[in-house]
Amino acid sequence: MSDKPMNKPSETDWARIDAMTDAEIDTSDIPPLTEAFFKRANVRMPRHLIAVTVQVDPEVLAWFKAQGEGYEQRMHAALRIYAEAHKTAQP
Numbered sequence: 001m002s003d004k005p006m007n008k009p010s011e012t013d014w015a016r017i018d019a020m021t022d023a024e025i026d027t028s029d030i031p032p033l034t035e036a037f038f039k040r041a042n043v044r045m046p047r048h049l050i051a052v053t054v055q056v057d058p059e060v061l062a063w064f065k066a067q068g069e070g071y072e073q074r075m076h077a078a079l080r081i082y083a084e085a086h087k088t089a090q091p
Contacts, residue, residue, distance in 0.1 A: 007066040049076070 031037075064071040 007063050 064075050067074060
């Protein structure tokens with residue numbers, strides 16, 4: 001594993017972003033939310049989570065923690081995305 005730090009400071013000018021009004025935000029690349037979109041949409045209700053003990057590299061944990069409050073939920077989301085992407089068809 002690399003010894004390089006996994007987190008680097010954001011180069012985003014957050015003060016400028018916070019000062020923007022809704023009208024100043026360019027949303028031209030966002031597709032419209034049509035009836036077809038909502039017909040295909042699925043409601044995903046939260047499931048009951050179970051507590052487990054998992055060993056992770058200290059750098060990985062540090063990276064998630066550096067993202068701020070809610071790091072455990074983001075770790076869960078990352079694992080779910082990975083699992084969904086690697087599912088095989090069940091008979």
